[in-house]
Amino acid sequence: IDDTAALARLHVLPTCGTRYLVHDGGEWSEVYSEPLTDDESQRAARAVEESARELGLWEEHTWGDRIELRGSQVTFSALGQEAPVDAKAAWDPDGAKKEKLRAAVAEQLPDLEVRSGGSTSVDITRKGIDKAYGVN
Structure with a gap:
């Protein structure tokens, strides 16, 4: 995505929602992760x-x-x-x-x-x- 403002609003819930990632326009941040042992x-x-x-x-x-x-x-x-x-x-x-x-x-x-x-x-x-x- 080239639009930094749009990218800053991107929220991703991969792997069935076991992880939550947000993008601040510059980089990804992990909000949470629920890993298996x-x-x-x-x-x-x-x-x-x-x-x-x-x-x-x-x-x-x-x-x-x-x-x-x-x-x-x-x-x-x-x-x-x-x-x-x-x-x-x-x-x-x-x-x-x-x-x-x-x-x-x-x-x-x-x-x-x-x-x-x-x-x-x-x-x-x-x-x-x-x-x-x-x-x-």
Whole structure:
């Protein structure tokens, strides 16, 4: 964004609202961050991989990383982060695969929030931390 005044009004809530960033026209400032502990991140990564394998959703061919540890969020992308849009659309057109995976992971991680993310992804964060939390 070239307009410094507009940039100074920019607020960003990445990773499901687990972080809140503002721009003052010169640089970014972090208002808050709700990171997962190392234990939470590792448990989340393990649960999503185990569940995906058990459900037959661990794809052999992927485009990039399947599991990302993002500090405040763990994201599973069934086809990888770099998957083309057409492959994502074809993988789970009705969302049933992703919902089965989300439910299986949520059962293993009752202390964390497990949400459907993009067309092939499941996101895991702290409970109660979402974009509404950030806005309030």
